[in-house]
Amino acid sequence: MKGEFYSYxxxxxxxxxYRQEFITITEDVSSxxxxxxxxxxxxxxxxxxxxxxxxxxxxxxxLIGPSEEIGYTADLRHVLDNFASPMHDYxxxxxxxxxxxxxxxxxxxxxPDENGVINECINGHxxxxxxxxxxxxTVIVEDGQILKGRWQEILLVELDHDRERQVSILxxxxx
Amino acid sequence: MKGEFYSYxxxxxxxxxYRQEFITITEDVSSxxxxxxxxxxxxxxxxxxxxxxxxxxxxxxxLIGPSEEIGYTADLRHVLDNFASPMHDYxxxxxxxxxxxxxxxxxxxxxPDENGVINECINGHxxxxxxxxxxxxTVIVEDGQILKGRWQEILLVELDHDRERQVSILxxxxx
Amino acid sequence: MKGEFYSYxxxxxxxxxYRQEFITITEDVSSxxxxxxxxxxxxxxxxxxxxxxxxxxxxxxxLIGPSEEIGYTADLRHVLDNFASPMHDYxxxxxxxxxxxxxxxxxxxxxPDENGVINECINGHxxxxxxxxxxxxTVIVEDGQILKGRWQEILLVELDHDRERQVSILxxxxx
Numbered sequence: 001m002k003g004e005f006y007s008y009x010x011x012x013x014x015x016x017x018y019r020q021e022f023i024t025i026t027e028d029v030s031s032x033x034x035x036x037x038x039x040x041x042x043x044x045x046x047x048x049x050x051x052x053x054x055x056x057x058x059x060x061x062x063l064i065g066p067s068e069e070i071g072y073t074a075d076l077r078h079v080l081d082n083f084a085s086p087m088h089d090y091x092x093x094x095x096x097x098x099x100x101x102x103x104x105x106x107x108x109x110x111x112p113d114e115n116g117v118i119n120e121c122i123n124g125h126x127x128x129x130x131x132x133x134x135x136x137x138t139v140i141v142e143d144g145q146i147l148k149g150r151w152q153e154i155l156l157v158e159l160d161h162d163r164e165r166q167v168s169i170l171x172x173x174x175x
Numbered sequence: 176m177k178g179e180f181y182s183y184x185x186x187x188x189x190x191x192x193y194r195q196e197f198i199t200i201t202e203d204v205s206s207x208x209x210x211x212x213x214x215x216x217x218x219x220x221x222x223x224x225x226x227x228x229x230x231x232x233x234x235x236x237x238l239i240g241p242s243e244e245i246g247y248t249a250d251l252r253h254v255l256d257n258f259a260s261p262m263h264d265y266x267x268x269x270x271x272x273x274x275x276x277x278x279x280x281x282x283x284x285x286x287p288d289e290n291g292v293i294n295e296c297i298n299g300h301x302x303x304x305x306x307x308x309x310x311x312x313t314v315i316v317e318d319g320q321i322l323k324g325r326w327q328e329i330l331l332v333e334l335d336h337d338r339e340r341q342v343s344i345l346x347x348x349x350x
Numbered sequence: 351m352k353g354e355f356y357s358y359x360x361x362x363x364x365x366x367x368y369r370q371e372f373i374t375i376t377e378d379v380s381s382x383x384x385x386x387x388x389x390x391x392x393x394x395x396x397x398x399x400x401x402x403x404x405x406x407x408x409x410x411x412x413l414i415g416p417s418e419e420i421g422y423t424a425d426l427r428h429v430l431d432n433f434a435s436p437m438h439d440y441x442x443x444x445x446x447x448x449x450x451x452x453x454x455x456x457x458x459x460x461x462p463d464e465n466g467v468i469n470e471c472i473n474g475h476x477x478x479x480x481x482x483x484x485x486x487x488t489v490i491v492e493d494g495q496i497l498k499g500r501w502q503e504i505l506l507v508e509l510d511h512d513r514e515r516q517v518s519i520l521x522x523x524x525x
Contacts, residue, residue: 007390230485
């Protein structure tokens with residue numbers, strides 16, 4: 001297929017609610033593709049963060065949770081926390097400050113708050129778990145839709161605690 | 176390089192034969208690139224499934240198996256099953272049906288068969304292992320070929336039992 | 351956005367210095383984007399290797415090391431080696447040669463050296479760890495820059511011992 005090249009970019013914000021939450025964003029990606037008018041090409045879905053990512057899988061509650069809502073530990077929480085436990089020691093969590101003068105982590109720090117305290121997340125495990133979740137995923141666009149199978153859903157994966165997250169969607173191709 | 180934008184899409188079917196099988200599909204991707212006539216650009220290789228994916232690595236039999244053919248457990252079967260064992264309990268596998276009225280999984284079910292039985296796969300581990308294998312991978316196309324190193328092969332990875340799988344290949348760029 | 355389609359390709363070489371080293375290459379990707387003149391589109395960053403890959407995360411020393419320079423084991427070395435230990439037995443490492451006539455690995459071998467010895471790396475663990483690190487990652491380009499958050503850095507990840515590595519960067523889009 002030959003045609004004029006179009007590109008379209010949207011950035012969306014999400015408020016996550018739990019540690020290690022999987023949020024289905026398939027509809028938002030579909031909507032960006034529709035807004036682009038592009039019929040054939042690709043969509044790149046990318047986070048702006050280091051402790052959250054993108055995954056494509058089935059959004060069945062026993063797999064992904066939220067554990068806080070189903071009332072027991074979801075399968076992937078078992079697996080991810082077994083891979084890199086939030087209970088282990090991480091040098092990344094050993095933040096140097098007035099009360100921890102020999103802390104190993106003395107760079108990559110947020111600004112201190114009005115009391116001089118650096119409020120860093122204790123999130124070494126979340127960076128490690130991000131080895132598995134993707135910083136970006138590209139999906140094929142055909143007939144103006146995501147080319148995907150029956151059970152495939154696009155998921156934003158929060159690996160850290162609840163916070164605001166941004167996801168950008170770039171659609172490129174022909175109309 | 177400047178030029179008219181072309182895109183080309185092919186979908187291929189594969190019959191997998193074993194649980195956790197790695198199938199080399201490099202030639203099929205090369206063939207799609209050739210069919211596209213595109214000389215410079217990219218190829219997105221994407222599965223339609225949630226318990227199979229794409230990986231690029233060396234297709235050496237001790238790494239990838241099939242274990243059933245080499246007669247011992249391939250290295251990556253050890254590693255993947257250690258990460259998410261098929262022997263563990265998964266809520267995803269606890270399917271609610273007439274004989275399991277309190278099963279945790281009461282959604283995302285296949286249609287019952289002619290006897291009213293829901294033949295769901297016991298595949299929680301395969302979804303978890305899919306955290307590692309990619310739903311899609313993009314490779315660079317240069318001089319009408321996949322840009323790749325000596326040992327790199329494109330692999331379709333079956334994480335579930337044997338079944339039919341679909342892979343789509345989108346090639347975009349200039350001729 | 352509509353416009354003429356441009357593509358630009360650069361290949362860079364890196365000399366890694368340690369086993370399991372994370373090298374920040376964000377500036378090199380930015381430079382390739384600048385060289386391309388492309389303002390909106392995507393950049394595909396791809397390795398040519400099977401025991402090294404690309405990741406996007408924070409380049410904080412306690413997370414990524416190098417352990418050899420910080421003087422203790424970096425967090426991700428703990429996690430990656432726990433996932434696939436360099437101390438385990440791998441069939442991939444059991445190379446068949448004159449002194450190991452029943453070695454399991456009898457294919458995918460390098461050429462023998464002048465003494466007839468095959469100098470294969472003992473790197474089964476590095477192939478397994480490559481399940482997590484990406485053969486390629488696509489990032490969005492906007493306003494002639496990588497679209498990324500404050501802590502996101504593009505990292506070349508050496509999973510094997512020190513050696514020379516190649517990374518190709520394809521930038522596609524409109525100027």
